[in-house]
Amino acid sequence: MCREPFHEAARRVMEESVFGNLEGYISAHSLTDLFYILRRDLDTAKRKSLLMFLCEKLQVIPENVEMIKAALRQEE
Numbered sequence: 001m002c003r004e005p006f007h008e009a010a011r012r013v014m015e016e017s018v019f020g021n022l023e024g025y026i027s028a029h030s031l032t033d034l035f036y037i038l039r040r041d042l043d044t045a046k047r048k049s050l051l052m053f054l055c056e057k058l059q060v061i062p063e064n065v066e067m068i069k070a071a072l073r074q075e076e
Helices: 007-018 028-040 044-057 065-073
Strands: 025-027 059-061
16 A cells, blocks of 8 residues: 555655664554554454564554643644
8 A cells, every 4th residue: 555655755764663773653543553454455463463563663652632632732
């Protein structure tokens, strides 16, 4: 699933994060979204393995209501 025009830049960021050249982050909610989205392409065991890999290579950002409210209060 490639989403232009950001696909190439996103791929490079993920590669650099996985190889330890960048500190990558992913939200906890994104992990559950990925598990759901990938159900068409990967069985449960493979999806779990992929998510475990991402948890090991990226910093998982916890989400809570106060964090969401703070983000919504930010002005553009």
